[in-house]
Amino acid sequence: MLRRTFLTTIAAAAALTLATQAFAEDKAKVVGIDWATYNPLSIVLKEKGFLEADLAKDGVQVRWVQSLGSNKAIEFLNARGVDFGSTAGSAALLAKINGSPINSVYIYSKPEWAALVTRAETGITSVEQLKGKRVAVTRGTDPHIFLVRALASKGLTEKDLKIVLLQHPDGRVALDKGEVDAWAGLDPIMAQAEIERGARLFHRDADANTYGVLNVRTAFAEANPELVVRVLQAYERARAWAKENPDGLKALLIRDAKISDEVAKLQLTRNDFTESQVGPKPVAAITGAGDALKAANFISAATDVAAVVKSLVDNSFAQRLVARK
Numbered sequence: 001m002l003r004r005t006f007l008t009t010i011a012a013a014a015a016l017t018l019a020t021q022a023f024a025e026d027k028a029k030v031v032g033i034d035w036a037t038y039n040p041l042s043i044v045l046k047e048k049g050f051l052e053a054d055l056a057k058d059g060v061q062v063r064w065v066q067s068l069g070s071n072k073a074i075e076f077l078n079a080r081g082v083d084f085g086s087t088a089g090s091a092a093l094l095a096k097i098n099g100s101p102i103n104s105v106y107i108y109s110k111p112e113w114a115a116l117v118t119r120a121e122t123g124i125t126s127v128e129q130l131k132g133k134r135v136a137v138t139r140g141t142d143p144h145i146f147l148v149r150a151l152a153s154k155g156l157t158e159k160d161l162k163i164v165l166l167q168h169p170d171g172r173v174a175l176d177k178g179e180v181d182a183w184a185g186l187d188p189i190m191a192q193a194e195i196e197r198g199a200r201l202f203h204r205d206a207d208a209n210t211y212g213v214l215n216v217r218t219a220f221a222e223a224n225p226e227l228v229v230r231v232l233q234a235y236e237r238a239r240a241w242a243k244e245n246p247d248g249l250k251a252l253l254i255r256d257a258k259i260s261d262e263v264a265k266l267q268l269t270r271n272d273f274t275e276s277q278v279g280p281k282p283v284a285a286i287t288g289a290g291d292a293l294k295a296a297n298f299i300s301a302a303t304d305v306a307a308v309v310k311s312l313v314d315n316s317f318a319q320r321l322v323a324r325k
Contacts, residue, residue: 031060032082033045033062033231034076034082035065037189038069038086038111039109040242040253041108041273042086043256045238048238054230063082070087071138071139073215077095084231085102086214086215088145088211089142089286090210090286092104093290096311097303102215102216102217103216105215105317106214106318107213107275107282108213110275111209111271113186113187113209113212113267114184114185114209115143115203116184116185117183117190118199118200124181125202127151133181133182134161134180134181135164136175136180136183137164141184148292149296152296157296164180172193176197188257188259188263188264188267195260195266207285211275211285213282214235216228233321235276239276253268276318282313283309290305
């Protein structure tokens with residue numbers, strides 16, 4: 001009886017917590033949004049204050065949090081540390097498969113930001129040569145999934161390597177120091193390694209890089225749909241500014257990523273800011289990544305990848321924005 005009473009009390013407390021959270025969502029006065037050096041538009045948005053200017057008249061504040069990788073953005077979203085987080089499409093899919101309550105609502109870039117990187121002196125020139133080697137990787141990110149797909153294409157898996165789990169900046173440092181033989185790299189750190197240390201991108205495949213997507217917490221979006229549209233509207237202003245001011249964009253990236261002019265220029269050549277909606281091409285790229293993960297036994301064989309992608313992508317907010325133009 002005591003156990004039953006205890007469980008009933010816990011259930012009631014949980015229900016009250018959910019109800020309180022729902023009320024808090026409905027009364028959102030602060031929007032948490034991330035910025036990341038792999039998402040140049042987020043740097044523009046943070047710098048120019050487009051979102052703050054729009055929301056100030058309604059008494060809504062903006063809180064900025066830096067994401068060092070897709071995995072960190074997902075962690076922040078899951079912990080309600082941010083309401084909007086920047087990730088790769090493949091990372092968002094993997095998070096959704098693992099139960100993260102998020103939706104991908106916007107494309108901030110079509111990048112080639114991931115490749116497999118080594119030092120010139122290692123002699124590594126192919127994926128097959130990674131067998132038995134130490135490889136640095138950040139789990140749950142596009143470079144990680146890029147590595148999984150590259151290995152699968154050669155009949156290999158992570159079990160054939162000595163995986164070293166590090167955040168992207170630490171992976172680059174480990175490569176520089178010779179602590180690992182290769183690194184699943186991410187721009188702009190990857191571009192920096194190329195230019196400043198002579199690192200070599202020995203395996204590239206632009207089509208295996210999934211799009212950069214902006215994700216929103218599902219509960220936040222359901223309670224604050226107008227705020228979601230306004231965030232995307234501010235992002236569109238940032239996109240327009242970036243396209244009209246390439247030198248200004250480069251300057252902001254140099255400052256916030258703490259990289260050189262040459263590195264920033266190289267990174268930006270690997271970004272395309274044309275698309276904004278998570279349309280057929282991004283969906284196909286994300287689905288392809290999911291199918292590859294499934295074939296590599298990285299996710300359950302029972303996973304219906306297409307169904308998960310459908311539940312992940314929500315273009316309704318971007319379409320509302322288009323309708324207003």
